[in-house]
Amino acid sequence: MAAEPDADRAAARSGHIPVFLERTIELFRPVVEAAVEEDRQPVLVDGTLGLGGHTSHLLAEFETLRVLGVDRDPDALEMATRRLIAYRERFTPVHARFDDFDAVVAALPEDSRDGVGPTIDGILLDFGVSSMQLDVADRGFAYSVDAPLDMRMDPTTGPTAADILADYSRDELARIFRVYGEERFARQIASAIVRRRESDPLRTSTELVELLYDTIPQGARRTGGHPGKRVFQALRIEVNAELEAVENAVPGYLDLLRLGGRAVFMSYHSLEDKIVKRELSTRTASRTPAGLPVELPGHGPEFAAVTRGAEKASPTEIDHNPRSASVRVRCVRRIDGRTP
Numbered sequence: 287m288a289a290e291p292d293a294d295r296a297a298a299r300s301g302h303i304p305v306f307l308e309r310t311i312e313l314f315r316p317v318v319e320a321a322v323e324e325d326r327q328p329v330l331v332d333g334t335l336g337l338g339g340h341t342s343h344l345l346a347e348f349e350t351l352r353v354l355g356v357d358r359d360p361d362a363l364e365m366a367t368r369r370l371i372a373y374r375e376r377f378t379p380v381h382a383r384f385d386d387f388d389a390v391v392a393a394l395p396e397d398s399r400d401g402v403g404p405t406i407d408g409i410l411l412d413f414g415v416s417s418m419q420l421d422v423a424d425r426g427f428a429y430s431v432d433a434p435l436d437m438r439m440d441p442t443t444g445p446t447a448a449d450i451l452a453d454y455s456r457d458e459l460a461r462i463f464r465v466y467g468e469e470r471f472a473r474q475i476a477s478a479i480v481r482r483r484e485s486d487p488l489r490t491s492t493e494l495v496e497l498l499y500d501t502i503p504q505g506a507r508r509t510g511g512h513p514g515k516r517v518f519q520a521l522r523i524e525v526n527a528e529l530e531a532v533e534n535a536v537p538g539y540l541d542l543l544r545l546g547g548r549a550v551f552m553s554y555h556s557l558e559d560k561i562v563k564r565e566l567s568t569r570t571a572s573r574t575p576a577g578l579p580v581e582l583p584g585h586g587p588e589f590a591a592v593t594r595g596a597e598k599a600s601p602t603e604i605d606h607n608p609r610s611a612s613v614r615v616r617c618v619r620r621i622d623g624r625t626p
């Protein structure tokens with residue numbers, strides 16, 4: 287595989303190893319083989335391209351596969367595009383949120399259609415932030431590095447973490463720390479932020495970490511890990527409206543999948559996995575009205591589960607790739623055709 291040195295170096299430096307790589311390739315193999323049998327070139331959307339880790343291996347493994355690589359982070363998209371230069375005939379970069387279906391559908395190859403309209407063979411969503419984003423100090427994602435409190439995956443648009451800390455009410459701040467960060471001291475932290483900003487708004491990660499050290503009782507700090515971990519995660523989820531994007535994307539991509547097509551979702555936060563699980567259990571259930579003794583023709587499930595529940599990383603993978611420790615992977619395949 288010919289690869290662009292900068293992006294490879296960045297991937298190596300950030301210790302980036304794609305999560306569940308071998309399994310992901312196997313989950314998509316039947317889709318590619320079916321397309322080849324039908325004399326078609328399959329199309330997969332990688333909605334979270336990142337540094338192109340999964341995509342580079344998928345393109346190397348399946349020589350007819352075409353991939354639309356979507357990322358809202360223009361830097362990631364540029365690095366991945368350079369890394370994938372050897373595959374430029376089969377790779378299309380798209381700068382968009384993964385739930386921007388107008389942008390995604392507009393970038394699909396002309397021939398990627400079924401009887402209903404534009405369609406895809408596969409969707410991969412590896413949610414969350416990339417190791418590269420965590421590593422680049424001035425993006426403000428990391429609590430361990432002093433930087434302006436930005437945290438936008440797409441730095442060209444939307445409010446920053448500093449804006450949220452300056453503008454949200456105490457109740458709103460407490461809610462995001464409690465719900466997205468599962469932070470026990472959410473209320474106390476929100477109150478401390480509101481007090482502090484009356485005289486001096488929080489601008490940098492170090493200022494926020496210092497406030498957290500002053501607010502979270504010392505005893506709790508000994509057992510609860512770094513005080514920044516949960517609050518930074520909560521702010522990142524809010525800044526990027528991450529859960530809203532997942533809510534939109536899961537049903538939207540399931541609708542786009544052609545018969546036999548597969549969706550693979552990788553969640554790292556319990557709330558992401560909950561959204562995925564809820565939608566998949568609806569779509570893998572019978573659509574025959576409850577109480578009827580037999581399945582009505584055309585009212586069977588649209589999708590079948592490929593993974594049994596959520597799959598977790600093996601201890602060996604976690605050893606090599608700590609990011610995989612919290613992953614929950616779910617895969618379904620379409621078993622009933624799309625309706626217009």
Ligand SMILES: C[S@@+](CC[C@H](N)C(=O)[O-])C[C@H]1O[C@@H](n2cnc3c(N)ncnc32)[C@H](O)[C@@H]1O
Nearest residue numbers: 334336337338339340357358359383384416531
């Ligand atoms: C965990 S990384 C993906 C890593 C990738 N699978 C690889 O192997 O290199 C997640 C990527 O998705 C992007 N991302 C997260 N949420 C997004 C969204 N709503 N729309 C588009 N991109 C998003 C982030 O910018 C980040 O680059």
